[in-house]
Amino acid sequence: MHNSNQQLPMEKVFRDPIHNYIYVQDQVILDLxxxxEFQRLRRIHQLGTTSFVFHGAEHTRFSHSLGCYEVARQIVSSFERNYPSKEANDGLWDNSERLVTLCAALLHDIGHGAYSHTFEHIFNTNHEEITTQIITDPSTEVNQVLSKISPDFPSQVASVISHDYPNPQVVQLISSQLDADRMDxxxxxxYYTGTNYGTFDLTRILRVMRPYKGGIGFQVSGxxxxxxxxxxxxxxxxxxxxxxVSRSMEVILARLLQRANTLYQSERSGNGQxxxxxxxxxxxxxxxxxxxxYLKLDDGxxxxxxxxxxxxxxxxxxxxxxxxxxxIPLKSIQFSNNHEKELNELRQIVADSGFDTDYYTAVNSSYDLPYDAYDPTSSKPRTQIELIQNDGSLIELSSVSDLVRSISGKVSTDERFYFPKEMLADSNETLFSTQTEQFKNHIQNNQLI
Known part of the structure; x- marks a missing residue:
């Protein structure tokens, strides 16, 4: 299908602490x-403010993008060896999809910006739209490289990332409940945070993954x-x-950008230069x-x-x-929905202490479902994890696994109220001792923690 792709005369490798080597065999991948635009990702941390807590988390979007490509490459080569398509529509792997899959895996995060999620929130940018733009805009080097394969190749790669590509196997390989992106x-x-919670048996998962007509499944033995x-x-x-604490540093970052924006808006309306x-x-x-x-910005x-x-x-x-x-993070306490009145009273005490509550307090909630919002009964179910039984029929993971059933569909929510840590200072350290006493008593009396 895409015959303009050249193989490199000899494969190139990138040393990597996760995959040992990342193998590049195609000229187009090396050119990308x-x-x-891709080299810019070296200047953007993968985990934003997380390095304030886990100091090893200095890795970048660049290394994750290479890693995602490598996992996709391993999956595709396993499919090519074990499940090659014999005739049209047999539900097996059509290797003419290889290149579009690898390019999409490599470029899936190319639109991420400096401190991406916080920045997006303040300035209403959207990294997914910008990813599409980088791939399809003729002025970018990425687009020029992809266009050498064929004129419509950039839009094909973009459609994999935006989930519009016609072959669900290709889309799910890059974006589903268990995809190359998440695995990397x-x-x-x-590895980089020094925690071991995220380790799992990648080799085994790649071994039990297989294509079927509606996407990608996993042998029930796995x-x-x-x-x-x-x-x-x-x-x-x-x-x-x-x-x-990482979320607290994100709150400070968001308030900092917000303050800068407010000052420049008021300057534009004539309040001095x-x-x-x-x-x-x-x-x-x-x-x-x-x-x-957008491409001029990075963390530095x-x-x-x-x-x-x-x-x-x-x-x-x-x-x-x-x-x-x-x-210097803000402190935080957990609260639940029925504490609105108490939070307003805490804000008032913070304000009485001389802090502008627009900048020094925040309510920050985090929602996620362990099985990535997986709920087959929800109005917009995401792709399910399908297990392929020995007779070829499909069965959904949580119907087989007590373990997954026990954690899927549960919202892990942790709502927090953020405030300056000076509010908890000992009275001899602070100018506003009456307020700190009030604040501490208020927290204790209302059992907010």
């Missing part, structure tokens, strides 16, 4: 890795390896992804940015602005920048 990030995040994956994911969410202009952020403050503006650019903001005349901007750069 060498584009400026669980192992990689687990049920324990699949269960282990689901439990690993569950653990990683609770222990790493939803860690309260600021001495320092963060040029690369201005298009986002103006809500009028181009793809090129934002950190440089934060360093400059430490010396800003605005006390809130300066203080938030210091808290972020010097890792």
């Amino acid at each position: 890795i060498n584009t400026k 990030y669980l192992l990689r995040d687990s 049920v324990h390896a699949v269960e282990d994956f689901i439990v690993s994911r569950f653990q990683m969410y609770l222990q790493v992804y939803f860690h309260s 600021r001495s320092f202009q963060p040029h690369y952020l201005l298009p986002f403050f103006d809500n009028n940015f181009t793809l090129n503006d 650019v934002l950190n440089t602005y934060f360093l400059q903001w430490e010396d800003d005349d605005d006390p809130i901007l300066s203080d938030l920048a210091k808290r972020f750069l010097n890792r």
